[in-house]
Amino acid sequence: MDIETLKAQNPDHWNKAAAIRALTLDAVAAANSGHSGMPIGMADVATVLFEKHLKFDASRPDWHDRDRFILSAGHGSMLLYSLLYLCGDPEITLDQVKNFRQWGAKTAGHPENFLAKGIETTTGPLGQGIANSVGFAMAEEALRARFGKKLVDHHTYVIAGDGCLMEGVSHEAIGIAGRQELSRLIVFWDNNNITIDGTVELSDRTDQVARFTAAGWHVQEIDGHNPAEIDAAIAAAKKDKRPSMIACKTHIALGHAAQDTSKGHGALTNADQNAAAKAVWGWTTGPFEVPADIKTAWEAIGSRGASERAEWETRLAGMSASRQAEFARTMAGDAPKKLSSTIKALKKQISETAPKVATRKSSEMVLEVVNPIVPETIGGSADLTGSNNTKTGDLGVFDVDNRKGRYVYWGIREHGMASAMNGMALHGGIRPYGGTFMCFTDYARPAMRLSALMRIPTVYVMTHDSIGLGEDGPTHQPVEHLAISRATPNTLVFRPADTVETAEAWEIALTQTKTPSVLSLTRQNLATVRTEHKTKNLTAQGAYVLADAEGKRQAILMATGSEVEIAMAARDILQAEGIGTRVVSMPCWELFEEQDEAYRKRVLPGGPVRVAVEAGVRFGWDRWLFGERGKREKSGFVGMHGFGASAPAETLYEKFGITAEAVAQKVRDLVEGRWQPDPRA
């Protein structure tokens, strides 16, 4: 259908959609940057969705039972901002739209979830939104099963572009959504056949309809500019028991000189061309001006759900006080009161019995006591359940016929798992944790970075965290992954030394509201080093003195995880030789960094020589070797200098020189003034 016919057939719809198109054009032109074509192309789909289907109340974008709208094609951010402004979202004002992409504005280049409540997730890295949405839809299923349809009864809608569907993570997301029959997940594919470099044909010939169908989705193909077809497709999608993909044939930059070309993808800033496009759309008002009748029509859409929201609040208020309180606690992400005492009891028992177990097993021991009292956890693993020790007896399996199950078999989909966990956390009411091998942090990494950027408390259970995993060899032995995780802002990286520290780390991770955690856990058994029970969470200080020097303090050994035991053995050797040696356990650098300087100096005073021991690369350790009052010539590192190898763990520690004797020798050299720059460090 040509534009004139579309306009004539449904002028009310056309004008509402044109408001999105005009605001997009104006905001991008004013910023002289951004992406005009996608919002212009998808304006009709978005208008029908918001007008006819989306359950929301624009004045209350934090209403728990709203439908979620995920803009996976995040470069088209002006589509979202236009919708929020037009509907009357209190945060996205006209001023914000005018300040698109400027310092301090909520209307950032790509949508940022923490800038306004109406922005459900941060998108821009293509594919993330569609993968997040799987988690949103799973969270809705789980919460509906727990709290009932009266409180939880909504859909997740997604707009994804060619780029989102080309990214590998979309494959992982589509697969798990199909298997889990997430019927309330509805994805619109902006099928405009254009990406930045040109037409899709330059790089892809995938039959997306066949692809989604093969993964178990309900698929429809429509004209993405025809409001009646859009409406009918959404209605059919809502009825189907499978997740739905609606392939919307659209024209990027519809009505503009750049229509149907890759030029239409980016910023359309040519004033004459923009004026001509507005004339084609029948838009006659000045920049950022929406005629009053059209704005009023949009505001009516924005308040369409107000009564439904009020009814929902009445239903909630009619429930028992304890149910209301539990719902509020769950949605706020507050940990249950019993968590702290449960962790303390476990610590006491462990300190008394001093088991020799791998910290991945320690993590399971913690989860066995935590999961029964924290009903909002949803655990899972990317096909390594028996290795990651993430499944506890009480959880049950999340499945089509058991939405109360709290364990997800994610399959071999580290990236999809991480991104979906982010979606669960963003939805609210769920505390997701998921496991894989530490080495496959790489496969989950784009989503791990977004957990940190989005300020959400996703927990990553990363086991087999060093050469200590042994025979599987260097493909599976992380050496740089601790450094990568620690380099990421707003991420807590825990490498606990035993079950007590593991319990403390879990307590911290489960009480975060804005920070993700990475738990770096061993495959191999470790001795309990915390044999003296302390109720205080020492891991919360990041680092602490585990064993102090006897006699004159000449050396400080800093270690994490499996190497704390090695540092303790080195201390025994050195003390026997009369070299007073302190061992500092450093399970979480980020928390140690947050302590005041006085505490850090008490733990790491200047003077003694310092040696760090960690079965990973040195990168980052200089902060503690030279930091505060450490000196280069009085410090050393015992760890990895390259990739590992395939052999039994004990052999590897021996061959790579990560032993108590090697640590002791390093200390002797430093104490006796034989410092050598390490050529491999």
Ligand SMILES: Cc1ncc(C[n+]2csc(CCOP(=O)(O)OP(=O)(O)O)c2C)c(N)n1
């Ligand atoms: C992971 C990732 N890779 C690359 C980009 C840069 N990028 C932004 S949009 C885009 C093209 C996307 O094409 P499509 O989804 O079809 O969007 P359209 O051009 O139709 O608006 C690219 C490559 C990105 N944002 N994220």
Ligand SMILES: [Mg+2]
């Ligand atoms: Mg495209």
